[in-house]
Amino acid sequence: MQQITNTILMIRPVAFRMNEETAVNNYFQEDIDAKNFDINTKAQAEFDGFVAKLRAVGVQVIVEHDDLKMDTPDSIFPNNWVSFHENGTVGLYPMFAENRRRERREEIMTRLESEGFHIESFMDYTPAEEEGVFLEGTGSLLLDRVNKIAYCALSPRADEELFIEFCEDFEYTPIVFTANQTVDGKRMPIYHTNVMMALAEEFAVICLDSIDNPKEKKQVISALRQSNKEVVNITEAQMHQFAGNMLQVRGAEDKKYLVMSLAAHKSLSKGQITQIEKHCEIVSSDLHTIETCGGGSARCMMAEVFLPKKE
Known part of the structure; x- marks a missing residue:
């Protein structure tokens, strides 16, 4: 199993704006006063610059x-509705905002197949939307693919029972906790796990201060240490x-x-950068408009493709 991939799916936006339907529980979103520029055009420029750097x-x-x-104002964040796995399985996920459910498009699968990837089967969790139950892909699920551990910070967008079901289906050990922000x-619960935590091969970047329950915090740290991840703690x-x-x-x-x-990148201390650069180089790109209006950043924009190539 691989933890990281060299292939990323990204969706170039055409109707990007602050999504009024997600703003109710994404406290990272802000409205930009856009008298002087078109938000979608600015987001496209940031998107194109980011793709060029990658x-x-x-x-x-x-x-x-x-x-x-x-x-679909949030289509730029595809990792919330889909995940791609080494065994050829595609996961499809139930989305909290109704206008985000339209992001799931058949032609994206067709495109991946035309790029030479093999899709074996689908694991479809989307019927849970009818019950008002959500699990927003690798926004909600942080997957340690090598050690088969899945981390999930519960929120209105990450249901515990559905998370456990995912772990049973994909044979992951579940680590459940709550992460909060003031x-x-x-x-209040942080809307997605991948905002407070990132898993790399050799290390994990995590905001431990967001896990208020000492027992849960201990459990998360213990799981990271047992899987030999150096912990880079952020504020x-x-x-x-x-x-x-x-x-x-x-x-x-x-x-x-x-x-x-x-x-x-600018927010990191010298010590944190040193910790990270022991293991890999940093690539950063200006995503100011996307972050401010969308309440998501670089990770949310990249859906990792682990699918096998066709013979």
Whole structure:
């Protein structure tokens, strides 16, 4: 099993804006006063710059265009509705916001097959939407693919029973906890696990301060240590700069990179950068508009493709 891949699926936005349906429990989203520029055009420019940086280091980026008819403001974050696995399985996930359910498009599977990937089967959790139960892909699930451990911070977008079902289906050991952030003086659940935590081959970046329950915190640290991951601990302030929303990928000649936004990169201390750079280089890109309006960052924009290639 591999923890990281050199192939990423990304969706170029056509109707990007602050999604009013997700703003109810994504406290990272803010409205931008866009009198002087078009938000979608700015997001497209950030997207294109990001893709160029990934390709420059040899990451294979498959870019699929969003469909204007769908009116899907968050389509730029495909990792929430789909996951791709080494055994040829594609996971499809139930989404909290109704307008995000339209992001699941058949033609994206067709595109991957045309790129030479083999899809064996689908594991479809989307019927849970009818019950008001959600599990938003690798936003909610953090997968240690090598050690078969799945981490999940429970929230309105991450249901415990469905998470356990996923772990049974894919044979992962579940680690369940709650991660909070302070909103107007109250502790509120962080909407996605991948905002407070990132798993690389040799290390994990995590905001331990967000796990208020000491027992749960201990359990998470213990699971990371047992799987030989060095812990890079970030503060809540750094998490708000999307320093937990990172992804390790492979570039040319199997070289490893940790991908993040410019804001995340700038928020890191010298010590944290040293910890990371012992293991891999950092690639960062300016995603200011996408982060501010979308409330998601670099990790959310990349759906990792682990599917086998056709014979």
